[in-house]
Amino acid sequence: MNEVVISVRNLTKCFGNFTAVNNISFDVLRGEIFGFLGANGAGKTTAMRMLCGLSFPTSGSGSVAGFDVMKEGEQIKQHIGYMSQRFSLYNDLTVGENIQLFAGIYNLSKAQTEQRSCQLLERLNFSSERNTLVGALPLGWKQKLSFAIANIHEPKVVFLDEPTGGVDPLTRRQFWELIYETAEKGTTIFVTTHYMDEAEYCSRVSIMVDGEVRALDTPRNLKREFAAESMDEVFRVIARGAKRCD
Amino acid sequence: MRAFIVLLQKEFLQIRRNSFLPKLIIVFPIMVMLLMPLIMTMDVRNVNVALVDQDQSSTSARIASHINASDYLCLSIATTEYPEAMFALERGEVDVIVQVPNRFEQSLMLDSPVKIGITANAVNATKGALGMQYVVQTIAFSLSELTEEAGRTNVSELISIENRFNPTLNYRHYMIPALMIILFILICGFLPALSIVGEKEKGTIEQINVTPVSRLVFTLSKLIPYWIIGMFVLTIAMIVAKLVYGLSPVGNVGLIYLGAALFILVISGFSLTIANLSETMQQTMFVMFFFIMNFMLLSGLLTPVDSMPLWAQNITLFLPPRYFVDILRAVYLKGAGFIDLRSSYCALLLFALFFNFLAIVTYKKRS
Numbered sequence: 001m002n003e004v005v006i007s008v009r010n011l012t013k014c015f016g017n018f019t020a021v022n023n024i025s026f027d028v029l030r031g032e033i034f035g036f037l038g039a040n041g042a043g044k045t046t047a048m049r050m051l052c053g054l055s056f057p058t059s060g061s062g063s064v065a066g067f068d069v070m071k072e073g074e075q076i077k078q079h080i081g082y083m084s085q086r087f088s089l090y091n092d093l094t095v096g097e098n099i100q101l102f103a104g105i106y107n108l109s110k111a112q113t114e115q116r117s118c119q120l121l122e123r124l125n126f127s128s129e130r131n132t133l134v135g136a137l138p139l140g141w142k143q144k145l146s147f148a149i150a151n152i153h154e155p156k157v158v159f160l161d162e163p164t165g166g167v168d169p170l171t172r173r174q175f176w177e178l179i180y181e182t183a184e185k186g187t188t189i190f191v192t193t194h195y196m197d198e199a200e201y202c203s204r205v206s207i208m209v210d211g212e213v214r215a216l217d218t219p220r221n222l223k224r225e226f227a228a229e230s231m232d233e234v235f236r237v238i239a240r241g242a243k244r245c246d
Numbered sequence: 247m248r249a250f251i252v253l254l255q256k257e258f259l260q261i262r263r264n265s266f267l268p269k270l271i272i273v274f275p276i277m278v279m280l281l282m283p284l285i286m287t288m289d290v291r292n293v294n295v296a297l298v299d300q301d302q303s304s305t306s307a308r309i310a311s312h313i314n315a316s317d318y319l320c321l322s323i324a325t326t327e328y329p330e331a332m333f334a335l336e337r338g339e340v341d342v343i344v345q346v347p348n349r350f351e352q353s354l355m356l357d358s359p360v361k362i363g364i365t366a367n368a369v370n371a372t373k374g375a376l377g378m379q380y381v382v383q384t385i386a387f388s389l390s391e392l393t394e395e396a397g398r399t400n401v402s403e404l405i406s407i408e409n410r411f412n413p414t415l416n417y418r419h420y421m422i423p424a425l426m427i428i429l430f431i432l433i434c435g436f437l438p439a440l441s442i443v444g445e446k447e448k449g450t451i452e453q454i455n456v457t458p459v460s461r462l463v464f465t466l467s468k469l470i471p472y473w474i475i476g477m478f479v480l481t482i483a484m485i486v487a488k489l490v491y492g493l494s495p496v497g498n499v500g501l502i503y504l505g506a507a508l509f510i511l512v513i514s515g516f517s518l519t520i521a522n523l524s525e526t527m528q529q530t531m532f533v534m535f536f537f538i539m540n541f542m543l544l545s546g547l548l549t550p551v552d553s554m555p556l557w558a559q560n561i562t563l564f565l566p567p568r569y570f571v572d573i574l575r576a577v578y579l580k581g582a583g584f585i586d587l588r589s590s591y592c593a594l595l596l597f598a599l600f601f602n603f604l605a606i607v608t609y610k611k612r613s
Contacts, residue, residue, distance in 0.1 A: 052456050055613050073612055074458055082456040088449040092263045093256065104252025105457045 003030040005157055005188045006051065011060035011069075013046050020046040022211035023060070028204075030156075033179060033189045035199045035219075038208030039239050044192045045085060047208070048159050051190070052082050065156040078106070081150030081158040085165070087142050089149065091135030095126060098134055099149060106153035120148045123178075140171030147178055151187070158182065160191040164198065176201055196232040207235060209242045249459050253467035257441075261471060267437070275429050275479045279486035282425050283418040293377035296323040296331035296340040303351035305392060309344070312388045318380045335367050341377045342366045344385070354392075419493055423574040424547045426483045427567055430506065431538055434476040435513040436531075438468050442521035443530045455611040465606050469514050476510035477503065496581030505573040505587075508594040512566045515601030522608040546571045566597040 006028035013021040021043040028034045038044045049055040051064050053073030062069035065079035089098045099120065103113040121127045124144055134142065143163055150158050160179075164172045176198065183189050183203075191202070199205050199219060206216040215222060215238055219231050228234045261267050295313050299306045314321045323334055331343045345363035353360040364381055368374030445451040454464060480503065487493045495502055517534065524530040542548065544558065545567035551559055562568045569590040576582035584591070 053612060054452065054455055074460075077456060077458040080456070082453070084449065084452055084456075086449040086452075088453040090256065090260070090450055091448075092260055097256070097259060101252050101256050102453075102457070105249045105454075105459050107248050109248070 004028070005030050005032075006034075006062070006064050006190065008051070008062040008069075009060055011047065011050060011062050012058050013043075013050060013055065014058045019211055021050070024208070024211075024213045026206060026213060026216055028157075028188055028190060030188055031183055031186050032203045033183050033191065033201065035202030035205040036190060036192045036208070037194075037199055037205055037235060038192070039242050042208040042239075042242070043211040044208055045161055048161055048190070048192065051076075052080060052159055053077050078153075079156045081153070081155040083143075083146045083150045083158070083160045083163055085161040087139075087146065089134050089142070089146055092133065094131050094133055095121070095137070095145060096130040098145070099152065102149050103152050108153060116152055120152070124148055140167045140175075143167055144171070144175060144178065147175065151182060155187065157188040157190060160189065162192055162194065164193065164195065172198075196230065196235055199231040199235070205231070207238045209239055214238050250463045250467060253459070253463065254470060257467055257471045260441075261475075271433065271475055271479065272482070274433065275482045276486060278425055278429055279422070279483050280490060283421055283491060286417075286421045286425075290373050290376040290380070291318055293319050293342060293373065293380060294322040294340040295319050295381060296325065296334055296343045297321060298325055298328050298331045298343060298345040300326055300328075300348045301346045301350040302326070303346075305351040305354065305388075306346040308392065309346060309385055309388045312384050313344070313381070316380065316384050318377075319384060332365075335365065338367070338369075340367070341373060342381050344381060354389075418491055419579060420575070422487050422491060422493055423578045424571065426480060426487075427509070427547060427570055427574060428542065429479055429483060430476055430510055430570075431513055431541060431567065433479055434472045434510045435517045435538060436534060437475070437517075438472045438514045439517035439521040439530050439534060440527070441468060442518060443524060443527050446521075446525065447527065461606050461609045461611065465518060465602070465609055468518060469511070469602070469605075472514050473507070473510050476506065476514075480506045493578070495578045497577035497583065501577045501582075501584060501587070502574065505570055505577070505591065505594065508591065508598050509566065509570040511598040512594060512601055515598060515603075515605045516566075518605035519601060519608050522605065522610070541565055541567045544568075566594060566601075569593045569597075 004027050006026075008027070009025045010023050011021060011025070012019065012023050024047060036044050036048065046055065050057045050069060051062065053069070053076045057069060064076045067075040067079070069076070090101070093101065096117065099117040100113055103116065108116065118127075121130060124141075126141075126145070129137070129141075134145065137145065147158075147160070147163060150160075164175055167175065172195070179189055179191070180201075191198075193199060202219060204216065204218050205222060206213050208214065215225075215234070217225070219234075222234050223229065223231065226234045226237050228237065297306075297310050297313065299310065310321060310324060313319045322340055323331060325331055328343075328345060331340065331345075334340045335343055343363075343365040345365070347360045347363070350360050350362065362385060364378060366374040366378040366381075442451070445454070484495075484499075484502075516537070520533050520537075521530050524533065544554075544562055545551075545565045546562065547567065551562050551568065554562070572590045573587050573594075576587055
């Protein structure tokens with residue numbers, strides 16, 4: 001299980017004079033749940049967007065699922081799933097239609113689409129909601145559906161940008177069960193979050209401050225290093241010196 | 247291929263689910279085609295004429311009765327004093343003065359006729375010019391009748407005016423093709439742009455950008471639904487023009503559809519480009535309005551290109567609607583064939599390729 005799925009070296013993104021992501025480097029292994037932590041404005045989303053091929057890096061190099069971040073953005077997209085901070089499925093399409101749309105976009109055949117959407121709906125206990133407009137679903141359900149659709153083409157890596165923001169504790173727990181199940185099948189999960197209890201569930205955690213990665217280790221090692229009892233404390237110690245915040 | 251099909255299905259589903267769009271697509275063309283030709287008329291009626299009859303002959307009486315009999319003219323003052331008529335014109339009571347000079351009838355019999363004087367109030371330039379033309383036609387008619395009765399055939403001085411292709415100079419027939427073009431510009435020009443910017447504002451486009459869908463496929467999926475809608479709108483408009491105004495194309499209907507097919511691609515490609523370059527609805531709408539104003543006013547839709555200043559005529563060469571205006575009027579009213587219009591079709595084709603290429607290039611999946 002030591003296959004490197006995401007590898008980043010000196011990745012930097014500048015917007016004019018502002019350096020949003022400053023020279024970050026790390027590796028993520030297959031099947032890991034990689035927690036990408038940081039205060040608001042630390043540059044998490046920018047870094048993630050570069051890895052997903054939504055944004056060109058200013059300098060540095062990296063590869064995702066074996067493809068170059070600079071040159072092979074479109075190939076990367078075939079092998080990743082992405083769930084943005086903002087809910088972005090089509091509210092005016094039904095649950096079933098959204099699944100079919102994204103399955104079709106990844107060129108899944110009709111038979112495959114049908115099989116996977118049945119599995120997916122069953123796993124989420126959504127079978128009765130197949131013909132419900134997505135816009136009418138509660139937020140927690142929408143997020144679970146987004147996650148399932150991000151996985152419809154069985155990608156190597158799934159990027160989740162604050163997937164549980166605004167979601168109730170019970171649904172959050174179910175959501176993390178989904179994440180675990182997916183990771184166990186060998187999918188790498190790259191997740192940002194502000195909930196420190198969620199950080200405890202991650203295989204490894206990186207903490208970004210002012211565009212730089214300040215800490216990267218397993219939650220247990222981090223807690224030991226900072227002589228802290230919880231990830232919450234670790235985060236507060238590291239993020240205290242942040243100059244950027246909103 | 248599968249991606250293209252599902253994206254097309256998605257567009258059609260979204261259009262159908264929209265509470266407003268399907269109604270707009272059907273009601274809008276019918277409303278415009280029913281009402282606008284009635285309103286957008288430049289036909290001048292009720293031109294008030296003052297007849298200054300200094301001749302008091304049977305000829306001048308005949309002119310007076312013809313003026314009165316005309317649908318367009320109305321003899322409101324008959325006098326022998328020119329100043330009286332002029333006074334009425336200054337007060338706006340009459341639009342045109344016809345002065346039949348003393349001994350006019352007599353001079354007709356000799357071969358050196360005295361001239362009839364016509365004065366028009368051109369404050370309202372259109373009414374003045376057209377009113378004058380009607381008066382001239384009416385008098386010409388009276389005189390030709392007269393000379394025929396007298397058995398004389400050398401009526402060389404008589405004015406002869408003929409409007410070819412639109413024999414009754416029916417302004418409606420001239421405007422109907424223009425209205426169809428306005429419909430295309432509004433429906434196929436605005437809707438694709440709004441659809442793209444709408445996805446930007448909702449954030450759904452990002453979910454598409456993170457998939458391997460190619461820019462060409464995505465652009466086509468936005469283009470084709472509105473292309474089909476445009477063809478549907480054209481059909482409705484043509485049916486209304488036929489049923490309500492009795493206007494059917496003199497030329498080949500296929501040529502009209504061919505022109506429309508190209509023109510819709512041009513205007514939709516253009517609108518997608520604008521949408522790709524804008525971030526918000528306001529930006530898109532404002533930029534679109536700027537261009538559409540120019541399209542409407544400069545491309546010969548409402549006023550003939552030939553009567554524009556030369557520099558403006560040169561600008562029209564860069565405006566795609568100009569070529570479709572040419573095609574649609576020529577096919578609808580003159581029955582022109584493909585060979586006559588091939589340069590206009592070529593121009594539309596080039597514009598279509600250019601703008602759609604631009605639409606694909608300006609669509610950025612990555613920033």
